[in-house]
Amino acid sequence: MPSMQSLHDVFVHELRDLYSAERQLVKALPKMAKNAGSPELAEALESHLRETEVQVTRIEEILEGLGERTGGVKCKGMEGLIEEGKEVLDMDGEEPALDAAMIGAAQRVEHYEIAAYGTAIAHAQAQGHRDAVRLLEATLEEEKNADKLLSQIAERGINALAVASADIDITNGGLASRSSKGNGTARRNGRSNRGLKNGSSRSGGRRGAKKAT
Numbered sequence: 001m002p003s004m005q006s007l008h009d010v011f012v013h014e015l016r017d018l019y020s021a022e023r024q025l026v027k028a029l030p031k032m033a034k035n036a037g038s039p040e041l042a043e044a045l046e047s048h049l050r051e052t053e054v055q056v057t058r059i060e061e062i063l064e065g066l067g068e069r070t071g072g073v074k075c076k077g078m079e080g081l082i083e084e085g086k087e088v089l090d091m092d093g094e095e096p097a098l099d100a101a102m103i104g105a106a107q108r109v110e111h112y113e114i115a116a117y118g119t120a121i122a123h124a125q126a127q128g129h130r131d132a133v134r135l136l137e138a139t140l141e142e143e144k145n146a147d148k149l150l151s152q153i154a155e156r157g158i159n160a161l162a163v164a165s166a167d168i169d170i171t172n173g174g175l176a177s178r179s180s181k182g183n184g185t186a187r188r189n190g191r192s193n194r195g196l197k198n199g200s201s202r203s204g205g206r207r208g209a210k211k212a213t
């Protein structure tokens with residue numbers, strides 16, 4: 001465990017933790033984007049991946065400026081959040097409901113980061129590290145925008161679709177069959193819509209594979 005003698009030590013530890021968090025996210029986001037049913041959701045996750053790659057380099061720049069190395073800390077908070085995101089990827093069910101669950105997992109990640117960057121900015125300010133403040137604020141802005149965009153995507157369509165897909169199931173097969181067997185018509189529709197908008201790239205993903213079993 002690192003020894004905390006001053007705010008400098010706390011700040012460096014926070015930056016290393018964020019560095020680990022962002023790098024874990026760079027690995028996880030492509031899998032989430034690939035499995036998103038909604039093209040809009042997939043695009044939002046892909047664009048946040050590109051932002052996240054830049055966020056990693058900002059932290060490198062700050063730590064370099066402080067004469068400190070980047071490694072040595074694993075962000076266990078992000079590890080847990082990504083673990084929960086992976087659980088969503090393993091779920092079977094209706095596409096809009098799965099997308100709604102994925103958005104929930106992604107927003108937990110964003111809020112965790114927003115909290116961490118808020119603290120790091122305050123610590124940078126307290127030490128008069130103006131360049132660090134500027135870089136961290138740029139990242140914080142991106143995290144807030146990503147969170148907002150996810151809310152919009154959910155509220156503009158996916159949530160309502162997820163409510164409606166349950167209605168379809170109730171009329172066709174009753175509640176009891178919904179979770180385990182799903183609804184063939186609803187799934188086929190969902191996938192063919194997605195195929196039209198996106199080409200075939202996403203049809204080989206998780207949900208396509210599940211249907212074959």
Ligand SMILES: [Fe+2]
Pocket residue numbers: 022052055113143
């Ligand atoms: Fe981030």
